[in-house]
Amino acid sequence: MADIKKLETDLWEAADNLRANSKLTSQQYCLPVLGLIFLRYAWGRFSRVDAQIHKERAQHTGRLAPIESSDYTQRGAMFIPEKARYNYLVELPEGAEIGRAVNDAMDLLEKETPSLLGILPRGYDELGDDLLGEVLRVFNNPELDAEGDDIIGRIYEYFLGKFAPAVASDDGVFFTPKSLVRMIMNVLEPEAGTMLDPACGSGGMFVSASDYVRDNGGNPTNTMMYYGQEKVEYNAKLCLMNMAVHGMEGHIKSGDDANSFYHDAFTLDGSCDYVAANPPFNVDKVKAEAAINAGRMSLGVAKANAKGEVSTSGANYLWINYFYSYLAEPGYMHADGRVSKGGRAGFVMASSATDSNSEKQMRRMLVESGHADVVLYVGNNFFYTKSLPCTLWFFDKGKPQELQDKTLFIDAQRYRTALDTTHNEWSTWQLKNLSAIVWLYRGEAEKYADLLGEYRTEARKLA
Missing domain, CATH: 3.40.50.150 (Vaccinia Virus protein VP39)
Incomplete structure (x- = not known):
């Protein structure tokens, strides 16, 4: 499990560095920072699903249909064009226009996913390439992948409290x-x-x-x-x-x-x-x-x-x-x-x-x-x-x-x-136990029986 408090502290220090060394106010740089977290989190999910898709395809012989965006969405990830992927942005060579590249990445994602049209932040070219590159490297934290459901919401709440406590x-x-x-x-x-x-x-x-x-x-x-x-x-x-x-x-x-x-x-x-x-x-x-x-x-x-x-x-x-x-x-x-x-x-x-x-x-x-x-x-x-x-x-x-x-x-x-x-x-097992009470109340004894089977399987692993 990710050390969420340390992760928050590390990310905030990078974000605060961006504020301290740019001309932007808290309200102006709030969404750009969250946009970078979005890019990193999206790339993490995309990478896992991409590996899964290619592993499955390697097990088949004969002609295969081309990989499509829907192959990713059906597995719970968004498709990310190559030049919008976080690893591409982090690995840009010295002297590259990183701000422009991040703006372009946002454009590519909005074209790929129409529901994001007009939502993603821009203005990264105003932040300074050296500073932006440093923030990208700090945000490239594998613990963003480890936390699970809605970590972007958790990090967002922490950041919003820092950016705009009144809101x-x-x-x-x-x-x-x-x-x-x-x-x-x-x-x-x-x-x-x-x-x-x-x-x-x-x-x-x-x-x-x-x-x-x-x-x-x-x-x-x-x-x-x-x-x-x-x-x-x-x-x-x-x-x-x-x-x-x-x-x-x-x-x-x-x-x-x-x-x-x-x-x-x-x-x-x-x-x-x-x-x-x-x-x-x-x-x-x-x-x-x-x-x-x-x-x-x-x-x-x-x-x-x-x-x-x-x-x-x-x-x-x-x-x-x-x-x-x-x-x-x-x-x-x-x-x-x-x-x-x-x-x-x-x-x-x-x-x-x-x-x-x-x-x-x-x-x-x-x-x-x-x-x-x-x-x-x-x-x-x-x-x-x-x-x-x-x-x-x-x-x-x-x-x-x-x-x-x-x-x-x-x-x-x-x-x-x-x-x-x-x-x-x-915990996962406590959630199962609470759910079992609801199943028994509803008369769904077969679900409870399946859970008992899971208990026995887990007990054998621990024996």
């Missing part, structure tokens, strides 16, 4: 730890359909969903459609970059028109197969009338105070309302002819939402609907920048009849693996 703190924690995201996917079990994240941040939910589908034998490129709303443009750009790195495309909207409190930006109310999100908790000053006019209030109308604003607790329940309302009912006919089995939602929520008194009627409606599926209590120190506990909530509008009067509660507040004194996560 980072204003919107709360947008980066969700990968073990929480993976647990959400393990309960949602996405296969095919429309997934919405109305607070998508760096796109980690989409990345993990795609990985889950692929890990279970599916092809998310052909079966999943991703939609995201993100108020902060910085975050939305990173989301598109993050998805592209993983060979994915999505529909992402940002800005005031993508503020989910006031807009259903894609008109997806009642039509989603999956909703996954980590919304900002305890938001204040949400305008009640505007939120009510935006609809998606299946569980009841938000109450306003004397200032016409929703309380922080009420704002949490606005999110809960939205997630529930977005889900498709069983039998819903999609435009492409698919029939929904009933939508599922999984999201991170403040622990206080489970017993807030003023919203108890909404909780009653959820229970009586039969769609409240699972609530999982998470302990302290799972988040990178916050130490408070939280809960994972799950809805399922396709629950079988025999489970509609049941909701599974899992207390995992003391179940964790300590990374250090201030950060916890769930």
